[in-house]
Amino acid sequence: MRFISNLNRFGDAGRLVLRLAIGIIFLVHGTMKWSMWNMEPSEQLSASMLTIIKILSIAEPLGGVAIILGLLTPYAAIGLSIIMIGAINAKINLMNIGFAAQQTTGWEFDFLILSGLVCILFIGAGKFSVDGRLSKE
Numbered sequence: 001m002r003f004i005s006n007l008n009r010f011g012d013a014g015r016l017v018l019r020l021a022i023g024i025i026f027l028v029h030g031t032m033k034w035s036m037w038n039m040e041p042s043e044q045l046s047a048s049m050l051t052i053i054k055i056l057s058i059a060e061p062l063g064g065v066a067i068i069l070g071l072l073t074p075y076a077a078i079g080l081s082i083i084m085i086g087a088i089n090a091k092i093n094l095m096n097i098g099f100a101a102q103q104t105t106g107w108e109f110d111f112l113i114l115s116g117l118v119c120i121l122f123i124g125a126g127k128f129s130v131d132g133r134l135s136k137e
Contacts, residue, residue: 070129
């Protein structure tokens with residue numbers, strides 16, 4: 001039992017792991033949208049949706065890098081949380097996808113990422129971050 005109770009001293013390392021995981025996800029998913037810059041609106045992809053995707057192709061990688069570095073972490077966590085709320089809303093209301101869908105990815109992954117972002121917002125970036133370094137001064 002003592003081993004388990006002593007793990008909390010590694011809280012800053014846990015924060016770093018959480019930030020790296022979430023940041024990498026946003027960095028990868030955001031850069032995957034870069035190919036959409038060459039597309040034209042169509043019946044399947046309206047001009048407004050294409051504009052949103054282009055904005056996300058910038059915001060997601062920037063937010064991901066900020067989360068990874070622990071730079072302006074609360075603001076990055078709030079911004080990326082808004083993106084995830086939008087993604088969850090789109091899956092539920094536009095695509096009619098359930099929490100754990102059978103034929104496609106449900107919104108459980110999006111919810112998990114949102115939960116991690118809320119945790120980062122509440123607990124902070126930790127000492128292994130730019131924010132942590134700046135707060136010491």
